[in-house]
Amino acid sequence: MSSPTSHALRILHLGLGSFHRAHQAVYLQQLHDLGDTQWWLAGGNLRPDMPETIAALQAQQGEYTLETVTPQGACSYQRIRVIRDVLGYEANLAPLVRMAADPHTRIISFTVTEAGYYLDAHDRLNWQNFPDLHADLTALAAGKAGQTIYGALAGLLRARMQANAGAVTLLNCDNLRHNGNRSRSGLLQFIRALGDQALLQWVQSHTTSPNAMVDRITPRPTAEVGKRVREATGWDDKAALMGESFIQWVIEDRFINGRPDWQRVGVQLVDSVAAYEEAKIRLLNATHSCIAWAGTLAGYVFIHEGTHDPRIRQMAYDYVTDDAIPVLSPSPIDLAAYRDVVLDRFGNPAIADTNQRVAMDAFSKIPGMIAPTLRDRLARRESIRSVALLPALFLAYLQRWHQGLIPYTYQDQAMDPAVGHAICQAADPVAAFAADTTLWGELAGDPRLLHALQEATQRVTAFTQGYST
Numbered sequence: 001m002s003s004p005t006s007h008a009l010r011i012l013h014l015g016l017g018s019f020h021r022a023h024q025a026v027y028l029q030q031l032h033d034l035g036d037t038q039w040w041l042a043g044g045n046l047r048p049d050m051p052e053t054i055a056a057l058q059a060q061q062g063e064y065t066l067e068t069v070t071p072q073g074a075c076s077y078q079r080i081r082v083i084r085d086v087l088g089y090e091a092n093l094a095p096l097v098r099m100a101a102d103p104h105t106r107i108i109s110f111t112v113t114e115a116g117y118y119l120d121a122h123d124r125l126n127w128q129n130f131p132d133l134h135a136d137l138t139a140l141a142a143g144k145a146g147q148t149i150y151g152a153l154a155g156l157l158r159a160r161m162q163a164n165a166g167a168v169t170l171l172n173c174d175n176l177r178h179n180g181n182r183s184r185s186g187l188l189q190f191i192r193a194l195g196d197q198a199l200l201q202w203v204q205s206h207t208t209s210p211n212a213m214v215d216r217i218t219p220r221p222t223a224e225v226g227k228r229v230r231e232a233t234g235w236d237d238k239a240a241l242m243g244e245s246f247i248q249w250v251i252e253d254r255f256i257n258g259r260p261d262w263q264r265v266g267v268q269l270v271d272s273v274a275a276y277e278e279a280k281i282r283l284l285n286a287t288h289s290c291i292a293w294a295g296t297l298a299g300y301v302f303i304h305e306g307t308h309d310p311r312i313r314q315m316a317y318d319y320v321t322d323d324a325i326p327v328l329s330p331s332p333i334d335l336a337a338y339r340d341v342v343l344d345r346f347g348n349p350a351i352a353d354t355n356q357r358v359a360m361d362a363f364s365k366i367p368g369m370i371a372p373t374l375r376d377r378l379a380r381r382e383s384i385r386s387v388a389l390l391p392a393l394f395l396a397y398l399q400r401w402h403q404g405l406i407p408y409t410y411q412d413q414a415m416d417p418a419v420g421h422a423i424c425q426a427a428d429p430v431a432a433f434a435a436d437t438t439l440w441g442e443l444a445g446d447p448r449l450l451h452a453l454q455e456a457t458q459r460v461t462a463f464t465q466g467y468s469t
Helices: 019-020 023-032 051-059 093-101 131-141 151-163 179-194 197-206 223-231 272-300 303-307 310-328 335-346 355-359 361-377 385-402 417-425 429-434 437-443 447-464
Strands: 009-014 041-044 064-067 073-081 083-087 106-109 166-170 212-215 241-244 249-254 268-270
Touching: 009 023, 009 429, 019 023, 019 179, 019 241, 023 041, 023 073, 041 093, 051 083, 051 447, 064 223, 073 212, 083 093, 083 268, 093 151, 106 151, 106 241, 131 151, 131 179, 151 166, 151 179, 151 197, 166 179, 179 197, 179 437, 223 417, 249 272, 249 355, 272 303, 272 310, 272 355, 272 361, 272 447, 303 310, 303 355, 310 361, 310 385, 355 385, 355 417, 361 385, 361 447, 385 417, 385 447, 417 429, 429 447
Parallel strands: 009 041, 009 106, 041 083, 064 241, 106 166, 249 268
Antiparallel strands: 064 073, 212 249
């Protein structure tokens, strides 16, 4: 790996998982390949996750191989060399704090999954259900590090303020609608609760939080990926990973202290990401969850299996065509073409993306990805028949989970397991599901929602009867 120059600038990324390494790091590598090596990456995790991958990256000086697979099955291999510093986890986040307080760090980006922002339907921090937030307040008040994204950022930014290290952009890279605005709102709420007025004022004047839309399917790495990389490259890469050939990044151009020249390598720098993120969240993310829940109910393991099942594919197609596209039109995007590209991507068997990975976190995905289309359709006094099938699929999935019949561990940071079990144990589970305010916000208990879910539940029951469980 070539040596960075002394004046190199840094992006510090929180959440050194597969998506970051197959997405943001790839764009920066493309810039390096063009000869622009002004910016480098540093990264680490806020929790003691992925210790084997972190150790492998450290042993390989941050280098790894990305296998890219097209829907037609063509594979290519790329060496990524732009992560200069792989920071091991320490409970006090000291390595991250040091990097954040360095003036050469100009952007702090993060990928923590949608549920990691603890926001309710009104973008208020959900203090009641998440003791992690209170624990972080206590830790920060005692001068220690927090473990949530807000506690961590508060600690990192406090160190940067005290070091007089200059302004920094906070760049959200998660599938969260209006992700910059919303994560910034959560951070400022957290700092106000902390009572650190100096930090609050500094963050308000020395940071920006552009909204961004990210897209690339990146399954969890498997041993098979490492084997293929070894056969193709001759390198026994312990941190190899795989992603689909499609890649997209749209960012509002609101950087307070510089940024890489990303537009040279296909990043779209725009005034507003709204149209792009709505299309992605509703046409891709919601459809992805639909296929994962339905595929699990049908006994499939992988996303591509459900996508190639005509009944499941039709569910996804009808949801997008009947209910999502009409409320997003007119759009600068060809939504029908985008729908077809999405389904082709999901049908790529080489990706081997699991239903387990995609099905997770429904209690944040339903309000963020599915409820908006329900609200828009109802506001227009239009049918919600097709979109209602998605949450009805999850309710059937939840009932299987309640019975211990899901063949893998279901993970949901936004769901209290007691609440999930209570919905399934209710005299009328559909009514209990439709009344949950975490899922539906102001739509909770709406008779139009209840009626649509009752009818959709009947269709889901008929669907599942066609498969052995």
